[in-house]
Amino acid sequence: MKKIVVAGFKGRMGSTAAKMVLDNEDFDLVGVYDPRATETSLAGDATFNNVDVPVFTEREAILSVKPEIWIDFTVPEAAVKNTKFALEHDISPVVGTTGFTDNDVKQLQAIAKKRQVGGLIAPNFGLSAVLMMQFAKQAAKYFPDVEIIEMHHDNKLDAPSGTALKTAEMMQKERGDKPQGNPDKTESLPGARGANYHGMRIHSVRLPGLIAHQQVQFGAVGEGLTIRQDTYDRASFMTGVALACRKVTDHHELFDGLEYLL
Ligand SMILES: NC(=O)C1=CN([C@@H]2O[C@H](COP(=O)(O)OP(=O)(O)OC[C@H]3O[C@@H](n4cnc5c(N)ncnc54)[C@H](OP(=O)(O)O)[C@@H]3O)[C@@H](O)[C@H]2O)C=CC1
Numbered sequence: 001m002k003k004i005v006v007a008g009f010k011g012r013m014g015s016t017a018a019k020m021v022l023d024n025e026d027f028d029l030v031g032v033y034d035p036r037a038t039e040t041s042l043a044g045d046a047t048f049n050n051v052d053v054p055v056f057t058e059r060e061a062i063l064s065v066k067p068e069i070w071i072d073f074t075v076p077e078a079a080v081k082n083t084k085f086a087l088e089h090d091i092s093p094v095v096g097t098t099g100f101t102d103n104d105v106k107q108l109q110a111i112a113k114k115r116q117v118g119g120l121i122a123p124n125f126g127l128s129a130v131l132m133m134q135f136a137k138q139a140a141k142y143f144p145d146v147e148i149i150e151m152h153h154d155n156k157l158d159a160p161s162g163t164a165l166k167t168a169e170m171m172q173k174e175r176g177d178k179p180q181g182n183p184d185k186t187e188s189l190p191g192a193r194g195a196n197y198h199g200m201r202i203h204s205v206r207l208p209g210l211i212a213h214q215q216v217q218f219g220a221v222g223e224g225l226t227i228r229q230d231t232y233d234r235a236s237f238m239t240g241v242a243l244a245c246r247k248v249t250d251h252h253e254l255f256d257g258l259e260y261l262l
């Protein structure tokens with residue numbers, strides 16, 4: 001049984017992940033972490049079947065339960081520190097928190113390499129999203145004019161989404177830099193053309209009722225191609241999180257994307 005700790009266990013994703021760990025016979029939930037938690041155990045919390053799992057508010061204290069895997073769905077400032085802490089204590093991170101900079105990822109990969117600890121940072125654990133990114137990368141080679149429209153629930157903190165940024169990065173490797181649209185364009189409302197990533201435009205929609213959705217829309221002379229992915233339930237992310245928890249300890253480096261473990 002893999003001993004797992006979940007950081008951000010009160011959040012939308014953290015609570016879903018903690019329940020997935022509890023429900024999986026290959027996994028043992030040895031603790032949950034939130035520095036602002038006031039309870040000391042999950043016993044008494046019906047969301048988690050009243051199981052007696054310790055609640056930690058201090059990172060150091062987590063070492064007492066000897067976790068092998070650290071699942072993280074928190075906020076970027078906390079997640080970068082948590083991932084560093086996990087790697088430095090030979091705990092394999094499985095991180096879904098978005099908002100890591102390229103520099104954060106490089107520094108954490110260096111620590112993982114030095115300590116020979118396996119881990120994963122993935123902006124999206126949904127298989128449909130991983131495929132959408134790969135299809136978009138393929139298409140960008142032939143259709144360099146492209147815009148990303150990502151759509152999320154209105155409680156989301158970061159924009160653009162981690163998935164949109166990763167999609168743009170992957171497409172940029174194929175198409176390079178290319179300004180799009182009319183060079184003489186004007187914007188009577190600032191931001192009307194969206195964020196600019198090496199010439200590609202990214203538009204972030206935030207609405208109640210949505211979970212996570214993305215459309216990658218390509219245009220060329222006389223034709224167009226749209227690749228769309230929809231998340232209808234956060235449970236869909238758990239296939240990828242569980243897969244990562246099973247595989248990550250077989251490795252000795254920190255991967256940046258679920259595709260490296262598929
Ligand atoms: N990779 C993927 O597939 C997915 C990634 N995400 C990403 O996961 C992250 C979380 O999303 P979501 O669950 O919707 O957000 P929520 O706001 O619902 O949850 C975030 C949780 O983090 C907790 N938290 C805040 N600060 C800390 C800290 N210093 N240490 C530990 N926990 C802390 C919050 O607790 P408190 O209430 O006490 O502040 C809260 O419970 C986001 O970055 C999001 O983009 C989301 C969906 C899928």
Ligand SMILES: O=C(O)C1=N[C@H](C(=O)O)C[C@H](O)C1
Pocket residue numbers: 098123124125152153156157160161162163164211212213
């Ligand atoms: O905050 C979310 O909800 C999601 N965040 C991730 C992102 O920023 O890409 C993954 C998914 O889109 C849901």
